[in-house]
Amino acid sequence: MTQSKEHIRAFIAHETWLLNTQAWDEWTALFSPAGAYWMPLTPAQDSPKNHVSLMYEAAALRAARIARLKKSDGLSVETMPRSVRHVSSLIIDSISENEWHARAAVMMAEYARGEVNTFHGTVQWHLQASGSGLVIELKRVDLINAEGALSDILTYI
Numbered sequence: 001m002t003q004s005k006e007h008i009r010a011f012i013a014h015e016t017w018l019l020n021t022q023a024w025d026e027w028t029a030l031f032s033p034a035g036a037y038w039m040p041l042t043p044a045q046d047s048p049k050n051h052v053s054l055m056y057e058a059a060a061l062r063a064a065r066i067a068r069l070k071k072s073d074g075l076s077v078e079t080m081p082r083s084v085r086h087v088s089s090l091i092i093d094s095i096s097e098n099e100w101h102a103r104a105a106v107m108m109a110e111y112a113r114g115e116v117n118t119f120h121g122t123v124q125w126h127l128q129a130s131g132s133g134l135v136i137e138l139k140r141v142d143l144i145n146a147e148g149a150l151s152d153i154l155t156y157i
Helices: 005-020 022-030 059-069
Strands: 032-038 054-056 082-096 099-112 116-131 133-143
Touching: 005 022, 005 082, 005 099, 005 116, 005 133, 022 059, 032 059, 054 059
Parallel strands: 032 133
Antiparallel strands: 032 054, 082 099, 099 116, 116 133
């Protein structure tokens, strides 16, 4: 199935909106069954399995984190964290008729424990056609200060 760049932009905007509104079940449904969310420790990392990462979550780990996010007393915070993401400078490359790579700059502000923390970096999506839409095979988030001191990252970027 051939997708237009506008359809892919809309998919990424929808994914960002789901994260911003904490629609966790709908967000995780965007991933393929084998899809993963990855936040490397260093920008040069080429594999989540051969190096330590800040986060690497396939379906089972995403489901466990989302269950904690949906249950406010499951986190060690008094109130659920709130966050907003801004995605910009989106570039979309076609890999094949059914596969795309998109990349963008991302900023997230997260409010938790009475503080606002901000995270900056880049994000990459590896997308595939599935049925009548798209699915995420891999979402990679590279924070600009991943090797430095970080506050807790309680939600997905």
